[in-house]
Amino acid sequence: MEEKKRYTITAALPYANGPLHLGHLAGAYLPADIFVRYLKAKGNDVAFICGSDEHGAAITLRAKKEDCTPQEIVDKNHEIIKKSFADFGIDFDIYHRTSSKLHHETASQIFKDLYDKGSFTQETTNQFFDQEHQQFLADRYVTGTCPKCNSAGAYGDQCEKCGSSLNANELINPISTLSGKTPVLKETTHWFLPMNKHEKWLKTWIETGILDGKQQHDPTKWRKQVIGQCKSWIDNGLQPRSITRDLDWGVKVPVEGGEGKVLYVWFDAPIGYISATKQWAADNSKNWEDYWKDSNTQLIHFIGKDNIVFHGIIFPIILKEHGDFILPTNVPANEFLNLEGDKISTSRNWAVWLHEYLEDFPNKQDELRYVLTSIAPETKDSEFTWKDFQARVNNELVAILGNFLNRSIVLTHKYFEGKVPEQGVLTDYDNQVLQAIISTQNRVDELIESYRFRDAQTEAMTLARLGNKYLADTEPWKLVKTDETRVKTILNVSLQLCLGLSEIFKPFLPKTSSRIKQFLNATNETVLTNQHQLNAAELLFQKIEDEAVEAQIEKLKNPTVKQSNPKAKPMKEEITFDDFTKMDIRVATILAAEKHPDADKLLKLTVDTGIDIRTVVSGIAEHYKPEDVIGKQVSMLVNLAPRKIRGIESKGMILMAENNEGSLAFISPEKAMDNGGEVK
RNA sequence: GGCGAGGUAGCUCAGUUGGUUAGAGCGCCGGAUUCAUAACCCGGAGGUCGAGAGUUCAAAUCUCUCUCUCGCUACCA
Numbered sequence A: 001m002e003e004k005k006r007y008t009i010t011a012a013l014p015y016a017n018g019p020l021h022l023g024h025l026a027g028a029y030l031p032a033d034i035f036v037r038y039l040k041a042k043g044n045d046v047a048f049i050c051g052s053d054e055h056g057a058a059i060t061l062r063a064k065k066e067d068c069t070p071q072e073i074v075d076k077n078h079e080i081i082k083k084s085f086a087d088f089g090i091d092f093d094i095y096h097r098t099s100s101k102l103h104h105e106t107a108s109q110i111f112k113d114l115y116d117k118g119s120f121t122q123e124t125t126n127q128f129f130d131q132e133h134q135q136f137l138a139d140r141y142v143t144g145t146c147p148k149c150n151s152a153g154a155y156g157d158q159c160e161k162c163g164s165s166l167n168a169n170e171l172i173n174p175i176s177t178l179s180g181k182t183p184v185l186k187e188t189t190h191w192f193l194p195m196n197k198h199e200k201w202l203k204t205w206i207e208t209g210i211l212d213g214k215q216q217h218d219p220t221k222w223r224k225q226v227i228g229q230c231k232s233w234i235d236n237g238l239q240p241r242s243i244t245r246d247l248d249w250g251v252k253v254p255v256e257g258g259e260g261k262v263l264y265v266w267f268d269a270p271i272g273y274i275s276a277t278k279q280w281a282a283d284n285s286k287n288w289e290d291y292w293k294d295s296n297t298q299l300i301h302f303i304g305k306d307n308i309v310f311h312g313i314i315f316p317i318i319l320k321e322h323g324d325f326i327l328p329t330n331v332p333a334n335e336f337l338n339l340e341g342d343k344i345s346t347s348r349n350w351a352v353w354l355h356e357y358l359e360d361f362p363n364k365q366d367e368l369r370y371v372l373t374s375i376a377p378e379t380k381d382s383e384f385t386w387k388d389f390q391a392r393v394n395n396e397l398v399a400i401l402g403n404f405l406n407r408s409i410v411l412t413h414k415y416f417e418g419k420v421p422e423q424g425v426l427t428d429y430d431n432q433v434l435q436a437i438i439s440t441q442n443r444v445d446e447l448i449e450s451y452r453f454r455d456a457q458t459e460a461m462t463l464a465r466l467g468n469k470y471l472a473d474t475e476p477w478k479l480v481k482t483d484e485t486r487v488k489t490i491l492n493v494s495l496q497l498c499l500g501l502s503e504i505f506k507p508f509l510p511k512t513s514s515r516i517k518q519f520l521n522a523t524n525e526t527v528l529t530n531q532h533q534l535n536a537a538e539l540l541f542q543k544i545e546d547e548a549v550e551a552q553i554e555k556l557k558n559p560t561v562k563q564s565n566p567k568a569k570p571m572k573e574e575i576t577f578d579d580f581t582k583m584d585i586r587v588a589t590i591l592a593a594e595k596h597p598d599a600d601k602l603l604k605l606t607v608d609t610g611i612d613i614r615t616v617v618s619g620i621a622e623h624y625k626p627e628d629v630i631g632k633q634v635s636m637l638v639n640l641a642p643r644k645i646r647g648i649e650s651k652g653m654i655l656m657a658e659n660n661e662g663s664l665a666f667i668s669p670e671k672a673m674d675n676g677g678e679v680k
Numbered sequence B: 001g002g003c004g005a006g007g008u009a010g011c012u013c014a015g016u017u018g019g020u021u022a023g024a025g026c027g028c029c030g031g032a033u034u035c036a037u038a039a040c041c042c043g044g045a046g047g048u049c050g051a052g053a054g055u056u057c058a059a060a061u062c063u064c065u066c067u068c069u070c071g072c073u074a075c076c077a
Helices: A022-041 A057-066 A070-087 A101-117 A195-208 A224-235 A265-283 A305-322 A354-360 A365-374 A386-416 A428-449 A453-474 A484-504 A510-520 A546-557 A577-581
Strands: A006-011 A045-052 A094-097 A121-130 A142-145 A172-176 A184-193 A298-304 A337-339 A382-384 A585-595 A603-608 A613-618 A633-637 A643-645 A648-650 A656-658 A664-666
Touching: A006 A022, A006 A265, A022 A045, A022 A298, A022 A337, A022 A354, A022 A365, A022 A428, A022 A453, A045 A070, A045 A265, A057 A070, A070 A094, A070 A354, A094 A265, A101 A265, A101 A305, A184 A305, A195 A224, A195 A305, A224 A305, A265 A305, A298 A305, A354 A546, A365 A386, A365 A453, A365 A510, A382 A386, A386 A453, A386 A484, A386 A510, A386 A546, A428 A453, A428 A484, A453 A484, A484 A510, A613 A648
Parallel strands: A006 A045, A006 A298, A045 A094, A337 A382
Antiparallel strands: A121 A184, A142 A172, A585 A603, A585 A633, A603 A613, A643 A648, A656 A664
């Protein structure tokens, strides 16, 4: 890559309803940062773009729960997230936010442009509105009496008794399942993106990289899972997707009839990349359009695998349909990072939070960067354990890289007062070592350009290994007694290698790289000259002690609040006794059981509730065989509205306890009870 | 059930278009060494590449079947 190019690099916008954890860093931000640092070092013109994604229903719900405004929620989290990035050296050119005025204007304008072009379809319907919750209800949140067969418990979209499909507004005595009250009918209009119209060019573009007859990118450079998942969606047929919502938190819909509606988050969030670029360009006297509308610019989205279809299908449709905009050259999506044998979970607090890591391991951000890159989930899910973290820091950063630096510099101080000794006559071995600096740099460059950051970093560490081997083979501490000239050459070569290492590790370990330069008293030199005075070296890395990792494991398993099961979900919102008494839970006996003919997870049960004998469909087939449950006494919610499940009407619900791993157990009375006995 | 991605040494993972005795790091065993944070360096053991069948002179690599794991999806009220 001799030619300088322009790049727009984005990293997935973090959702501002909580802080960042290890998985975020390993999945998107660290690889993006390494890539950007590499590109910038090569002199390319790069805009590294990110920001907080601050809209969506989840944030309004959290605000309700914490009794504050959505703005307060996102303000708080935006700052925490922004600080974590800064602390870990994720060096965005701008970290913007979607609640900004500029973003609202940008997203609004793009929506309007598309609207004016007729890119959307529009549908106005009467929908039920829950006045207590002040929100529109999806059809399945409304129940009532079927107008055709008069049976109770029909759903907004279908009566499962008589099988006729309905509109929610045909129901007699409609009830909101949210509040239990009667909703009112209100007219609402929504806009849809007819993705189905774009299937053809998308398929060609994904499979061949050809767009409008031109080779736009090389699909062999895309990761398998990205192409696989996009193709899977396209081949299954794309559906029109609603892109507006009846909500009051977000970007207002800027067209007639849009009052009280906002753009759906996944429409507005990726546009955040564009608005952030605009802000950055304005702040730095650049033209943002160079970064989004010039076909020579490479647009690259770093994301986690949960985001593949948005960046591989939906956002490209928006960009292409709008015109002008370029499409991504690549979407290097990572898989997921697991933690100590279990998937990372925010709600169960099974996570290592970045801001807490730095409290426990101050100034050790490069250590974490190193470990996360060496286990980066590039091709499959991978696993972070504290024991492995300790081993990699101690055996690689401390023992290989730190040790080599320290040996070279300490020996130079010891024998030559810290001045770079003359290179003298080079042996074949010396030349091989010097040559290895260049060849390693080249290999690392190639690997980074192929988005293989893990392998690239391994190559870099291999060069440090060579340094240790070189010293072990040449033994300057012995030779110093007999052949000082030779020792000079050896240490000169070692120090050149140190300088080379600081350069090669720069994208991966920016802080360490500059510390090495400081030890070497070097700034922009590519070679250390004779008699160049070095600074005193400190240890680059400290060992991680057993106690420190044990404390982390302990913290994970027994978090601040003493609870016997750290993986237990948090308590739900408080309810009243009246709420509880609405539920009619009874002892019942399973009389018969068979597998549901059309579903994997379902059993069709016949139960004696004491009141009647009825059919219940229950999702326990993966945990119990039919013959094992017959005769069991269980607890059952008997007054739950009936519902047809996979074609069989189910009346009531068997109560089950769930284990951490998701296995189920019945809630049975500890001695035989009469069927129909109340549970209270 | 449908779709996608995986199943390679004790552990974490590489193996690009099928081609000599299947690799790395850690761990383990042995050796060497002392400049260095008991660090480094050298050597060794360890794998019927998830199972079975097929294509081929040749398969971890291609095809089919089965099986297990992860993700999306339908159904889990």
